[in-house]
Amino acid sequence: MSGNAALGEAAVLSGCTCYFGYPITPQNELTEYMAKRMGELGRVFIQSESEIAAINMVLGASVAGARAMTSSSSPGMSLKQEGISYLAADELPAVVVDMVRGGPGMGNISPAQSDYLQATRGGGHGDYKTIVLAPGSVQELTEVVPLAFDLADQYRNPVVILGDGMLGQMMEPVSFDNIKPPKQYTKDYTLTGAKGRPSRMVRSLLFDTKEEEEHNWKLVRKYQRMEQNEVRYETFLTDDAEMVVIAYGIGARIVKGAIKRLRQENMKVGMVRPITVWPFPAAILQELAKTVHDFFVFEMSAGQMIEDVKLALAGKGRIHFYGRPGGIIPTPVELYRIIGRHYYMAARRKEQ
Amino acid sequence: MTTKTIFSGFGGQGVLSMGFTLANAAMLEGRYVTYLPSYGVEVRGGTANCTVVVSDEEIASPVASEPEFVVAMNQPSFNRFQNILQSGGLMCVNASLVNTASVRSDIEVLSIPTSELAEKLGTIKVANMIMLGSLIRASNIISFDAMIKNLAELLGEGKSKLIKLNKEALETGFTYVKE
Numbered sequence: 001m002s003g004n005a006a007l008g009e010a011a012v013l014s015g016c017t018c019y020f021g022y023p024i025t026p027q028n029e030l031t032e033y034m035a036k037r038m039g040e041l042g043r044v045f046i047q048s049e050s051e052i053a054a055i056n057m058v059l060g061a062s063v064a065g066a067r068a069m070t071s072s073s074s075p076g077m078s079l080k081q082e083g084i085s086y087l088a089a090d091e092l093p094a095v096v097v098d099m100v101r102g103g104p105g106m107g108n109i110s111p112a113q114s115d116y117l118q119a120t121r122g123g124g125h126g127d128y129k130t131i132v133l134a135p136g137s138v139q140e141l142t143e144v145v146p147l148a149f150d151l152a153d154q155y156r157n158p159v160v161i162l163g164d165g166m167l168g169q170m171m172e173p174v175s176f177d178n179i180k181p182p183k184q185y186t187k188d189y190t191l192t193g194a195k196g197r198p199s200r201m202v203r204s205l206l207f208d209t210k211e212e213e214e215h216n217w218k219l220v221r222k223y224q225r226m227e228q229n230e231v232r233y234e235t236f237l238t239d240d241a242e243m244v245v246i247a248y249g250i251g252a253r254i255v256k257g258a259i260k261r262l263r264q265e266n267m268k269v270g271m272v273r274p275i276t277v278w279p280f281p282a283a284i285l286q287e288l289a290k291t292v293h294d295f296f297v298f299e300m301s302a303g304q305m306i307e308d309v310k311l312a313l314a315g316k317g318r319i320h321f322y323g324r325p326g327g328i329i330p331t332p333v334e335l336y337r338i339i340g341r342h343y344y345m346a347a348r349r350k351e352q
Numbered sequence: 353m354t355t356k357t358i359f360s361g362f363g364g365q366g367v368l369s370m371g372f373t374l375a376n377a378a379m380l381e382g383r384y385v386t387y388l389p390s391y392g393v394e395v396r397g398g399t400a401n402c403t404v405v406v407s408d409e410e411i412a413s414p415v416a417s418e419p420e421f422v423v424a425m426n427q428p429s430f431n432r433f434q435n436i437l438q439s440g441g442l443m444c445v446n447a448s449l450v451n452t453a454s455v456r457s458d459i460e461v462l463s464i465p466t467s468e469l470a471e472k473l474g475t476i477k478v479a480n481m482i483m484l485g486s487l488i489r490a491s492n493i494i495s496f497d498a499m500i501k502n503l504a505e506l507l508g509e510g511k512s513k514l515i516k517l518n519k520e521a522l523e524t525g526f527t528y529v530k531e
Contacts, residue, residue, distance in 0.1 A: 026391065109391070170414055171372070171387035173379045257413030331417030 003138045004168040007097065007161070008033035010145035011069055015182030016095070018044040018061040018068040020054040024076045025109045026165030027099035031071065051076040055083030055096070062092040063202050065190035067149055067182070071097035073165075074107055074115050077123070084158050085124030088219070089204035091189070093152035095145070096130075097161045099168045102327030110327025111166035111250060116304035119162050120278035127216055129223045131230060132160045132278040134249045138172040144275070146179050151230065153185040155222055162277065164300070166250045166329065226279055233281035234273045237263065241270030243294040243320075243343050246285070246309055248274045251300050257332030258339055267343050269296075277305065282312035289316040294346040296320040296339055300328070318346070353408055355493050356416035360401035360433050361425025361446070366480030370423065371402035373484060377502040378406045378494050386414035399428055406493050421491050423483055424450060425466075434459065444487050446479070462490055462529065469524050478521035485525025496526055 021031040038045035048054040061068035102112035135144040148159040206212040247255040252273040361367040375387040389402040418438035424430035425446040448467035466479035
């Protein structure tokens with residue numbers, strides 16, 4: 001099953017009742033899948049007139065209590081940022097999928113990780129954050145999608161799933177057995193018609209500065225809770241590692257292939273793969289920095305996550321970097337050579 | 353064991369369906385598989401390729417740096433992918449369209465006249481399945497019986513005519529290599 005189709009089915013099984021989308025490669029198969037499945041199940045599917053319309057439909061569905069989702073790719077995501085900012089301000093749950101493209105402007109449709117900073121820094125205006133999940137395989141999508149819906153409901157905040165064209169187009173065997181029936185959340189904020197109860201209001205315009213500050217601090221406390229409780233990552237052969245690679249998503253898959261080759265030649269390289277890129281798994285890097293001196297960041301961009309690695313390590317250790325922007329997919333052998341060279345140089349420095 | 357294969361050729365030659373068929377048959381046999389299509393602004397007559405990894409263990413990278421097998425259905429694919437084939441690897445070439453004069457000396461080449469064989473079966477459309485039959489014979493990525501067994505599930509029910517034709521095509525390719 002392709003990543004895009006698996007994402008769609010996982011969303012359906014997670015109780016997504018409303019999907020709004022506007023076509024853009026490389027996530028079109030998701031929209032196509034939802035068009036077919038949501039109709040079969042009598043749920044809501046709308047192909048909107050634009051990305052902006054889609055995200056605002058999500059806002060409308062969410063405020064009415066639905067599990068709502070939209071998806072797009074880089075240029076479309078830029079258009080959605082206004083809506084995501086409103087969702088965060090209004091404290092409304094939503095799942096937004098971003099299958100990233102390869103550059104600024106229209107970019108290209110090849111796999112890239114060029115929108116890490118847009119996704120992890122909120123993306124739109126205002127002092128807000130979204131949880132960002134970065135799955136690395138088609139099977140992991142089936143874990144990440146229900147999690148995204150649950151986190152969105154639990155924190156009443158938009159959650160972003162950050163993928164790329166390769167994850168979306170690639171096919172792998174997939175099992176949906178792990179997805180449990182969706183949890184029920186008490187929603188005391190939804191606008192369902194007062195019918196005798198006191199009326200409710202959902203708004204993001206707070207003219208009173210004191211009121212706005214209070215609201216912002218409330219959001220900050222929520223983001224702090226996320227940072228405390230929702231960090232997720234995978235470690236790979238870090239126990240005896242002398243160099244630790246940090247990579248996420250599909251980039252981490254290629255690194256895994258490279259590490260298998262490096263290990264065959266007794267180069268002790270391990271990997272930390274953030275599954276949540278926000279909140280970033282800083283604590284594990286700080287822990288590893290007690291014994292490991294060399295960290296290697298690989299990204300399919302010119303270097304964005306490296307900022308989080310630098311912040312996490314706070315000056316400890318040496319950070320190496322390799323990036324391939326623009327939709328180039330490096331091969332495991334290429335990474336094996338680059339990481340191997342840095343590993344060798346690091347070992348030599350230690351000897352001196 | 354992990355086997356990486358790149359299927360390549362013109363869009364419209366059934367290059368992606370060749371890879372897709374192999375990947376699905378291997379999956380139904382309980383193996384680990386990844387299927388990675390090249391995608392982009394592809395058009396009929398343009399180039400297309402896909403990478404299929406079949407393994408007995410979890411697959412680290414779906415991207416193949418040095419594949420063991422390459423299937424080249426046209427000349428540009430032959431020229432491009434012979435460079436990344438690993439030393440000692442096997443290049444399955446569509447002899448009806450590809451001139452192999454410029455081949456590397458450290459790889460093996462298997463030439464299959466797929467167009468001619470397909471025309472004997474009545475339709476050029478099954479040239480890809482003939483090639484897949486030959487590849488399975490030469491590579492043993494999956495057993496031929498497993499391929500045939502899973503064909504019905506892959507093509508879907510109610511397509512008995514197509515199943516028969518595809519089976520014949522696979523057998524043609526398989527026995528062509530045997531001889």
